[in-house]
Each structure stands twice: as structure tokens, then as C-alpha cells.
Amino acid sequence: MYSLGKALNRRQGLTATALLRLALVLILIVLQSIEVSDSFPLLQAGPVWALPSLCICMLAASLGFSAAESRGTMAWRAFAADQFRLSIPIYAAAVIAAMAVLGPLATNRGTGNYFGDPATYAYLLNLVGLPQFTLPGVFEFNDLTQVVNQNVWVAPVFVVVTAAICVDGRRRWAKAFPVILALVIVTTALLVQAIARPPGDNRDPAALFLAGDGLSAMLGALFGIGLFRGRRLVPIDWRLAMVAAVAMLMLAAIGDPIWLGSAVFRILEVAASTYLCVYLELRRPPLAWLWNRIEPYLVAMFLVSFPLQQAATQIGPSRQNFIVNVAAAGGAAIVIAVAYWYLIGRRIVGERRRTALATAMAVEAEFPRARHRVRRIDRAAIIVHLAVGLSISVFALGLLSMVYFALKHD
Secondary structure, eight states: OBHHHHHHHSTTTSHHHHHHHHHHHEEEHHHHHHHTTTTTTGGGSSGGGHHHHHHHHHHHHHHHHHHHHHTTTTTTHHHHHHHHHHHHHHHHHHHHIIIIIHHHHHHHHHHHEEEHOOOHGGGGGGGTTTOOOOOOTTOOOOSSSSSGGGGGGGHHOOOOOOOHOOOOOSSSSTTTTHHHHHHHHHHHHHHHHHOOOOOOOSSSSSHHHHHHHHHHHHHHHHHHHHHHHHTTTBBOOOHHHHHHHHHHEEEEEHHOGGGGHHHHHHHHHHHHHHHHHHHHHHHHOOOEEEEEEEEHGGGHHHHHHHHHHHHHHHHOOOOHHHHHIIIIIIIIHHHHHHHHHHIIIIIHHHHHHHHHHHHHHHHTTTOHHHHHHHHHHHHHHHHHHHHHHHHHHHHHHHHHHHHHHHHHOO
């Protein structure tokens, strides 16, 4: 049997991971433009209704698989610090910029009323992983009413998946923890489905648990981690990939948008799309060096795209199709993503690589003092990052509090 483990050993670093992620992010951005523009009926046409959920699931599976592979060469503390160090700056920048810059420009209530409303500051709960989607008076007259950034749901999913990867050890239950967690979520989803109202009835909190893409994303990431952990037992065969692809097409062709509130559909799509995603990642694409150069921009593009698309809908033509929306918001998202990478992201990655190189040299040389010194450097770097982040957060919250009390009506 040609297993996934053997395929990983023979790939020599030339995989289609970056190209696949680029394609998935671009498809999601286009689908978001369809959702917020006058082209929304296209999402209900034919099998297109299932495409957003499938793309999110495949993207989560790709990220979970890669993260599990990185975890194999790092201690859990170093892995967790590394993941948060790479992810928090761009996520925090997207949240704060939406609240402090885009909100005042897009609100219809006036700057004073906007900063005097406590709901404005509730949006900062996104920074601690509690998704908040609205700001006072922002995008109230758009087709997708009041939703500032629907992509902030990635925060709690990211925290749960990172914690699941960090649980590791020599015992079998620890190795299988992501799979156990996925089974618990699957069982919970099926139980919720049994007690919920009919799929698509968003008045029921139980139905909301099933209707969002967070469930598919979390299961996709956990299944990706599970595939890597069981890579020696998982066969890699083009025929199995074809079966997964056909299953996905059949689900989309015979299904209905109401299925997005079904736990059974979510489980089936995760199982099929995760295997297909991993299979496609192991292919060798042309121009791999080009796709690897573009990949660092993708996170920022995904996080800032939705607010820009909503803004383009508000200030653009009254009858706006998705092509106009993609051209306006997509170009701005690319500019912001590139600027973030060269101003902040590249420095963070450079520091990460220097730390990893120092650690590898110390371990290879087997000098106890060197290893202890590298550990002290790692701890010091983490403390510095946390201190700087905390200081900036306290300063920002203090400044916003002053603005709030200054503009608050008696």
C-alpha cells in the first residue's frame, strides 16, 4: 500500500499547497462579492450553493494538515507561541482597523454617536476570540445588512485547533486527541440536529450551531490533523480522490441550500473534501516558486476582503454586480496584504526563522549550554512580544475610553 507517509517522504518540498490555498482564497473572495452584491441569486443557482462551505472546509483541512506537520518538529510551547505570533498581529490589525477606521467612515449615525455607543467597543471582543459581526450604523442599508466582517469566526476555530495540535505525547490517546475531539464534535452536531428545528430555521440557537461555516472549518482542520497523525495507515490513491470528488459533486448537485443546516451534510462534506485536499496538495504544480511567493499574502487578503467588499457595495453603484465588487475590493485587499507583509509580516517570519536556525544548531551540536541559552532567548522573545502587545492594547483601550467618555451624551 502506498501510504500518505510514504508520499510525504518523497515529495521533496515541491507540493501544490500554496497553489491550492491561493485558488481557495480567490474563490472565497469571489463568492463573498456575490453574496454582498446584487448577484446574490447566483449562490442559489445549481450546485454553487455548496461551494463556499466546501472551499472553507478544504482550506481548513490544508491548514490543519500543515500545522500538524510543523508541530512534529517543535515542542508544544514553541509551536503555540509560533502560531500566535504569526496570526495575532494581522487579525488584531483587521479588527481594530474595522472598528477605528472603517466604522467611523461608513456609519450613518455620525462620529460622535458612533464612538459614544457601547456597541462600538463590544466589537473588540473579537480580539479575545468572541466573534462580533456588527458596528453601530455600519452597512445598515447594504444587501447583507450590518455585517462588518463575517470572517472573524476564524478566531475561536484557530484557538481550538491550535490547542488540539499542542496535545501530544507518547500515549496513544494523546496522539489520537484531534480525532477524539472531532468525534465529540460530530456526536454533538448529530445530537443538536436531533433536538433542533428543521434545517435552515435560524431562530433556534441549536440550528445556528449547524448553519455556520465554523463547524465545517473546525471539523476540516481536525480531520486534516488526523490524516497527518495516521499517515502511515492512510492510502493515497487517485481512485479514492476521484471517489471523494464525485461525492462532493453529487452532494452539491442533488442537495439544496437548506442542507447547510444539516449535521449529516457537514460531516459528509468534511470527509470527502479533506481527503481530496490532501491528495491535491501532494501534486507537483508548475511554477511552484511563484505560488510560494504569493502565499504569505493570503491570510491578510482573506481577513480584510469582506469589510472592503461591504464598503464597495455601500459607496459603489446602486446596482452592482459581483465583477465590479471584486475589482474594487479585491484590488484594495491585495494592496493592504502586500503592505502588511513587507511592513510587519516579513519581519515576524524572519525572526521566526532565525530562532528556528539557532535551535537546530544547538540541538545538532548537543551543547547543553547552547540549548538552555536558546530556550532563554525563546522565553525572552515571547515575553517581549506579549509585553509589547499588552502595552499597545492598554494604550489603545485607554485612548478609546477617553474618546467614548468625551463624546458620550449626558
